Amino acid sequence: xxxxxxxxxxxxxxxxxxxxxxxxxxxxxxxxxxxxxxxxxxxxxxxxxxxxxxxxxxxxxxxxxxxxxxxxxxxxxxxxxxxxxxxxxxxxxxxxxxxxxxxxxxxxxxxxxxxxxxxxxxxxxxxxxxxxxxxxxxxxxxxxxxxxxxxxxxxxxxxxxxxxxxxxxxxxxxxxxxxxxxxxxxxxxxxxxxxxxxxxxxxxxxxxxxxxxxxxxxxxxxxxxxxxxxxxxxxxxxxxxxxxx
Amino acid sequence: xxxxxxxxxxxxxxxxxxxxxxxxxxxxxxxxxxxxxxxxxxxxxxxxxxxxxxxxxxxxxxxxxxxxxxxxxxxxxxxxxxxxxxxxxxxxxxxxxxxxxxxxxxxxxxxxxxxxxxxxxxxxxxxxxxxxxxxxxxxxxxxxxxxxxxxxxxxxxxxxxxxxxxxxxxxxxxxxxxxxxxxxxxxxxxxxxxxxxxxxxx
Numbered sequence: 001x002x003x004x005x006x007x008x009x010x011x012x013x014x015x016x017x018x019x020x021x022x023x024x025x026x027x028x029x030x031x032x033x034x035x036x037x038x039x040x041x042x043x044x045x046x047x048x049x050x051x052x053x054x055x056x057x058x059x060x061x062x063x064x065x066x067x068x069x070x071x072x073x074x075x076x077x078x079x080x081x082x083x084x085x086x087x088x089x090x091x092x093x094x095x096x097x098x099x100x101x102x103x104x105x106x107x108x109x110x111x112x113x114x115x116x117x118x119x120x121x122x123x124x125x126x127x128x129x130x131x132x133x134x135x136x137x138x139x140x141x142x143x144x145x146x147x148x149x150x151x152x153x154x155x156x157x158x159x160x161x162x163x164x165x166x167x168x169x170x171x172x173x174x175x176x177x178x179x180x181x182x183x184x185x186x187x188x189x190x191x192x193x194x195x196x197x198x199x200x201x202x203x204x205x206x207x208x209x210x211x212x213x214x215x216x217x218x219x220x221x222x223x224x225x226x227x228x229x230x231x232x233x234x235x236x237x238x239x240x241x242x243x244x245x
Numbered sequence: 246x247x248x249x250x251x252x253x254x255x256x257x258x259x260x261x262x263x264x265x266x267x268x269x270x271x272x273x274x275x276x277x278x279x280x281x282x283x284x285x286x287x288x289x290x291x292x293x294x295x296x297x298x299x300x301x302x303x304x305x306x307x308x309x310x311x312x313x314x315x316x317x318x319x320x321x322x323x324x325x326x327x328x329x330x331x332x333x334x335x336x337x338x339x340x341x342x343x344x345x346x347x348x349x350x351x352x353x354x355x356x357x358x359x360x361x362x363x364x365x366x367x368x369x370x371x372x373x374x375x376x377x378x379x380x381x382x383x384x385x386x387x388x389x390x391x392x393x394x395x396x397x398x399x400x401x402x403x404x405x406x407x408x409x410x411x412x413x414x415x416x417x418x419x420x421x422x423x424x425x426x427x428x429x430x431x432x433x434x435x436x437x438x439x440x441x442x443x444x445x446x447x
Contacts, residue, residue, distance in 0.1 A: 055432065055436070218399060218424070218425045218429075219399065219425055221396060222400045222421065223400075223403055224400070225400075227393075227396055229389070229392070
């Protein structure tokens, strides 16, 4: 078998820094009068896969959105690779998200008017990567995730599992430092969800990406290196002190 | 592990590992009916039956040869199997068995009968939560710790499953769904702790 050609990609990325790659320090975030995070702390090491669990309304998705620079916290600090994310203005946060982060949401959120290849190439085109290079990488990632032959399809012509894998390809195509996934298997059956998780974990490890995964599903969380639980806007730190019968 | 001499069957390390985190709650298969089922697939002798049984159903706890031959004798006595000649082996000739119509009927009835659900109503978990609430202790904290231990075990099984074959996956899935059921019970119990505390307190 001939060696697989991996299309090259050059993107400006943040410098390597010591310590944790992603951190939330005493993050507070409210929506109107409703507090979502009440001083949340979380540290994620480079290359680590962390599952964020918790009941509905506990603040786990808000935490992910703050870490990813989508929400700006009311107070507290968010760090990524030595950079203070919460202090960046909207333009810089958008740039950070496009260049360093990949996202997978519960319902793929593909652009329905675009083809599968267009959807995957889109983050690169927005990053001003050349069209040829962008599509080469898009096709490469689609094939790597077992989606060859579907490049021309629109999202309405894909199964739920295929759409989620396209979303995963779109998240990986920029070679992100961190992948943020919010209930990535929430709309899939068990077997399909497992396949998506297998590919997500394998790809993240192969690419050296850090994965922060919000899920309420323990079987999905079991793919991670560790899990944290968010309850009432706080991150609980689990310490297993011993197992008794 | 009780490996009887003469048998080359060794359980794959992976499945042993899954069993090691799982056998605490797993029912042991019905040996006579399982052997009958294997004989319905094709006539066989004790050595081969043990190998097949251990490979699919008893990898962490292989079947002793003595139990295989004693079971086959009982099945023969009850007309569920009948001898079908001798086969030369490494040692003495091996007695080959074939399933009878009565044996086939037994397998059919056993497969068709539902297994008793095991709701584990009086588990250690349940007792600990109720007692902690009765004593005014931090049941929530206990549940959080237990939850972490359960998830750690799920991680181990998931890791083993991802490295294993399809039969390993089947076994691991059974373990994962049961562990998940425990976790869901813990989550719901945690959400109900204040109400439960009022019920059990004097």
